[in-house]
Amino acid sequence: MKTQILKSANKNLILSGLIIVLLLIGLTIQADNNESKSIKIALLLDTSNSMDGLIEQAKSQLWTIVNELAGASCDGKRPELQIALYEYGNDWLSPREGYIRQVTYLTKDLDLVSQKLFELRTNGGSEFCGQVIKTSLDQLDWNESHDDLKLIFIAGNEPFTQGGIDFHDACYRAKNKGIVVNTIFCGDFNEGVRTNWKKGAEITGGEYMSINQDCRTVYVSSPYDDRISELNSKLNDTYVSYGKTGYEKKQNQAAQDANATSIDKVNAVKRSVSKASHVYKNESWDLVDAAEQEDFEIAKVKEEELPAVMKGMNDDEKVKYVETKKKEREKIQKEIIELNTKREEYVKKQQTENSSETVLDDAMLKAIKTQAKSKNFKFEK
Structure with missing residues (x-):
């Protein structure tokens, strides 16, 4: 009788173990599928x-x-x-x-x-x-x-x-x-x-x-280029640098705008379009992008690593300031993307047969x- 009880208990333990393993595998697969x-x-x-x-x-x-x-x-x-x-x-x-x-x-x-x-x-x-x-x-x-x-x-x-x-x-x-x-x-x-x-x-x-x-x-110019360039300047103003490299990285952002322009004005427009897309992310030095990360807490950023405009703010004020910049950025990016759609249609009509x-x-x-x-x-x- 005791032997049967032990065998039954062992079977239950094995079944429980298998269920746990299968659940863990399922969770792992689900986590993998959820990863970009x-x-x-x-x-x-x-x-x-x-x-x-x-x-x-x-x-x-x-x-x-x-x-x-x-x-x-x-x-x-x-x-x-x-x-x-x-x-x-x-x-x-x-x-x-x-x-x-x-x-x-x-x-x-x-x-x-x-x-x-x-x-x-x-x-x-x-x-x-x-x-x-x-x-x-x-x-x-x-x-x-x-x-x-x-x-x-x-x-x-x-x-x-x-x-x-x-x-x-x-x-x-x-x-x-x-x-x-x-x-x-x-x-x-x-x-x-x-x-x-x-x-x-x-x-x-x-x-x-x-x-x-x-x-x-x-390069083929379009009637939308000037407005996109103007929006690019406004887009740069939504970047809130922080950390030890923040200032340097923000300066480099402007430097690469200048490098793109040195090739051609239309090349600079294309860079502006890139900056309006999801692939242009700078969470390592920009508080707006950083705030999108799950593990980021603005309260943990040292006072000396904040930009001058945010020094002295309490945590609620910091969050509100970054959120305001985020909304500004999203509005500007939306307009750039819309203008670029029109720009691409215009360029396609203007282009002669491809070389x-x-x-x-x-x-x-x-x-x-x-x-x-x-x-x-x-x-x-």
């Missing part, structure tokens, strides 16, 4: 002497690429965008590191990416494609998620086989980590095939493309949209 996906892009740029045109295209087309990616969604949610930047093939870089430098880690800070792009300078050197791919795999936080879209874009014009790291090994390693390598040859398509750029992409199921790196970006020349943003966006389908990402247009 990410788009992680590492851009590896050849900065040897002949690549001035490539760098100019990267600077002038960053915001076009960002705006397209801002239209992405997955399972009804907007993904987080992170961009990393590497330069390689530059004699100013350390030969011990393979003439390779991590310019930025994977970051949401788009102002930082813009700043670093504008700081790039070309100089002759040796271009080691396999090594720069391997370095980006080793150094960046790609994470283990199979749902994120993880892409490497490498652009250059020398044989893909140069250097001591075999590109086959680097690309197969990327494939095993769920990272797609896309190759962009700056020059004749067939030459890129002959020098193994196509093979580098094929290993991971990526795209091989060739571009004319010396082709200049063509046959493929440039950096064309190549990148084609690959991104193709590869995003496998991860269930969709784009607005």
Whole structure:
């Protein structure tokens, strides 16, 4: 009798344990499904002497690429965008590191990416494609998620086989980590095939493309540009800097507005549109974005780390001030997005037949949209 009771008790314990395990698995799956996906892009740029045109295209087309990616969604949610930047093939870089430098880690800070792009300078050197791919795999936080879209874009014009790291090994390693390598040859398509750029992409199921790196970006002005530029200035006024780097980051925001304008006024308009989108987030230095984070408490921000206008406020006054700025920002962003819809319609009508020349943003966006389908990402247009 006692044996039967013990067996029954053990069965109940086992069943209870199984139920708990299944519940925990269900909760884990539900939590995973609730998490927003990410788009992680590492851009590896050849900065040897002949690549001035490539760098100019990267600077002038960053915001076009960002705006397209801002239209992405997955399972009804907007993904987080992170961009990393590497330069390689530059004699100013350390030969011990393979003439390779991590310019930025994977970051949401788009102002930082813009700043670093504008700081790039070309100089002759040796271009080691396999090594720069391997370095980006080793150094960046790609994470283990199979749902994120993880892409490497490498652009250059020398044989893909140069250097001591075999590109086959680097690309197969990327494939095993769920990272797609896309190759962009700056020059004749067939030459890129002959020098193994196509093979580098094929290993991971990526795209091989060739571009004319010396082709200049063509901009089309619209009647809406002046108003969007005006709204951009008002948008900047809604940023409430805090923390040790707050002032510096806010200054950099204005500096990157100026950098965008230095390329073309329309390029600055495109940056303004990016700043009105969900991918432009600065919670590390802006109180409005920080207040959106679940674990953020404004009462915990030290008095000395607040902007001058907020010093001396009590907690309720601080919350009210930030909320007011948030409402101002949302109103401005809404108008920018509405004006941009009209701007895009106008530009589409004004544009003549597209040039046959493929440039950096064309190549990148084609690959991104193709590869995003496998991860269930969709784009607005």
